[in-house]
Amino acid sequence: MLTGEQLIPRLAELYDTIDSTYKAAIDQAGFSCAGCDGVKCCTVDLVLHTSIEMLYLRRGFNTLEPHIRTQIAQRSDRIVRYKRQNPLGEEYRSAVCAANFDGLCSLYRHRPMICRLAGIPHIIFRPDGRAVESGGCTRYEQDIRPGCPGLQLDRTPFYRELARMEMEMIEARGSRTPARTIAEVLAGNSEHFLF
Numbered sequence: 016m017l018t019g020e021q022l023i024p025r026l027a028e029l030y031d032t033i034d035s036t037y038k039a040a041i042d043q044a045g046f047s048c049a050g051c052d053g054v055k056c057c058t059v060d061l062v063l064h065t066s067i068e069m070l071y072l073r074r075g076f077n078t079l080e081p082h083i084r085t086q087i088a089q090r091s092d093r094i095v096r097y098k099r100q101n102p103l104g105e106e107y108r109s110a111v112c113a114a115n116f117d118g119l120c121s122l123y124r125h126r127p128m129i130c131r132l133a134g135i136p137h138i139i140f141r142p143d144g145r146a147v148e149s150g151g152c153t154r155y156e157q158d159i160r161p162g163c164p165g166l167q168l169d170r171t172p173f174y175r176e177l178a179r180m181e182m183e184m185i186e187a188r189g190s191r192t193p194a195r196t197i198a199e200v201l202a203g204n205s206e207h208f209l210f
Contacts, residue, residue: 045163051118055153056130057133062129062196113197140171
């Protein structure tokens, strides 16, 4: 039976490809996240749709110093409780990810694809052929877009490969892990229901 651990090297390889593609794009545009506090990109409501990314994120979480893990788990627990009590609350939607400390991600090496691709304009071609486009973050749109209007990263191959991995896990396990926010994945009691 295929396990998530067996897919981790493939996911790490995909992440390396994403990182190099992203770096080439931001270098071309002259864009950097340096000095940004992450308030617009590193939000609590980012959703992971694949169990392989949840597993990889938890794997990274488990390598952190115990006091950092405790802080992240406590922050995540508060976020999850608040979301359940106030699903449309503005305070929830504008909160920063529980893994973000002073504008830096404590799980940077293990961050999911959605985090790795944040900030710059992109396009995704859906299975039905329809293109879905989105702009960059506020900083990109204000500082970079006027001088670099044509940049648009095609995320399609990355999503396809991630979907292939997830389908292999579903086929082997016979079930699918429901989508979860990053906070739900990192909450103190979350590991038991993820896998």
